[in-house]
Amino acid sequence: MKRVLRSEWIKFSTVRTNIIVVIAGIVVTLGLAALTAALVKLGPAATSGTALRSVTNPFLLYFLLILGVQSFTQEYRFGTMRVTLTASPRRIDVFLSKLVILGLVGVVTSVVYLAISFPMTMAILHQRGLPTALFSDHQVRQALLGYVTVCALGSALGAAVGALIRSTALAVTLVLVWPLVIEQTLAGLLPKAISKHLPFQTAQAAAQLPTKGFLDHWDGLATFALFTVVFVYVALTRFTRSDA
């Protein structure tokens, strides 16, 4: 397993686009957080909860989903999956190693992002005289940790979707269209009692202060983790059984 992990790390780190996606994810999400903090018009509705929301922007998660998708689809596209599986024929090890590497990348990326975004966003809000979230607040720390966990899980979820669909274009479309279009539409149509269980609603719930119409922190985290585990399980089963 150690060998496969090392091999997968070299595989990940020697492709420039992976590094670019990570950096672009951090930069773009930072930009969005700064813009939100600078321009949001909430007036009296502004709370520490809305302040935190401009930090825990889901955009980083979309980048990590794409990174996860690519970890499998690129291997199928370039035909290297068979090379990988002759070098490391234990498929479970290969699959889990990819997930571990992506999970770690998700953690590091989101921690780096938060380390810049949180103080920056709060400074902007403070400057504007709007309420801020304090890192010393237990619930704020919990939400930030939730964001990091969701980012790690999201990378693994993306990988599972990539392993199942195998085509970059289709898989990337799915992981973007689902949260940005389909789930937004469903959330608007369905009663809140149901829509709050949609995957990316639960991801959001895990990374914010308690908010009406959403699951609480732990339920949100557990539900998003459950979605991820189900996808990972199905993808792993198919990966080990089907032809490479």
Next chain:
Amino acid sequence: MGLTKSYGEKVVVDDLSFEVNPGTFTGFIGPNGAGKSTTMRMLLGLDHPDAGTATISGLPYPDLKDPMREVGVLIEAKAFHATRTARNHLRMLAAAGDISRARIDEVLEMVGLASEADRSPAGYSLGMAQRFGLALALLGDPGILILDEPTNGLDPEGIAWMRDLLRSLADDGRCVFVSSHLLSELAQVADDVVVIGQGHLIAAGSVADFVAESQHNRVKVKSPQIDQLKHLLVGLGASVSVDEEGALEVRGADAEAIGQLAFRSGIELHELASVAASLEEAFLEATADSTEYRSKAGNDPTSSPEGTP
């Protein structure tokens, strides 16, 4: 053993059984679409057979303790990421097999690509890519090599180079198992052949036996009393045809028997010669019934106009 594999309704490999002897150079020969690559993928645990088993040193490939040090594989030409450099590709595989960095430089030297190591092999010519593929296969210094069409896309010089290298690897005591749709590429260097067509085993054994068993082994006879001799030979159960020079081509009776028969019957012989089949002829004959995409008209090797009754 008893390997079978279908894609949809199409049976690609059908109850195929054969064995490759350790320490030999074995050519795995068959026309395109015969099921060679599929068989190799099943041997490596990449594709799962519908029935049967494939083992290496008695174990399924995924159960080998240290696969990269035991088996070197080249199954897909040009399967490289578009931007990862050749050296990084080797590093990635070396990590999977716990192989030293020094060995990376060694194999790059061996295939003459040391100076090209810092660009992506995706940009290599097919010839370079095949050489690089061989470097990948040799990374773990394995005792067994499984190579799918390693000469594909090489120029004649490259084919000769590959052939010599593979022969010398076999001479070092390695088991070399190489597929090709062109028998002639391997005929001079292989010890054994496994010939398949449409997923069926056609022949397996030494190259010499394969040729010997071919019906293209025949006796050429020239005689002024050709019709009389032909009649007698057919009576003996041999099959006889007349070639373009007017000479008899006899199958099913050796030169000794024909000479005796002619002598006893008082038939004058001007020429009596055993003609051995070339490997290519033997191959064409063996696979003639199973070539999938053969043109219907003209060059059908089984239906010579003066064919046997």
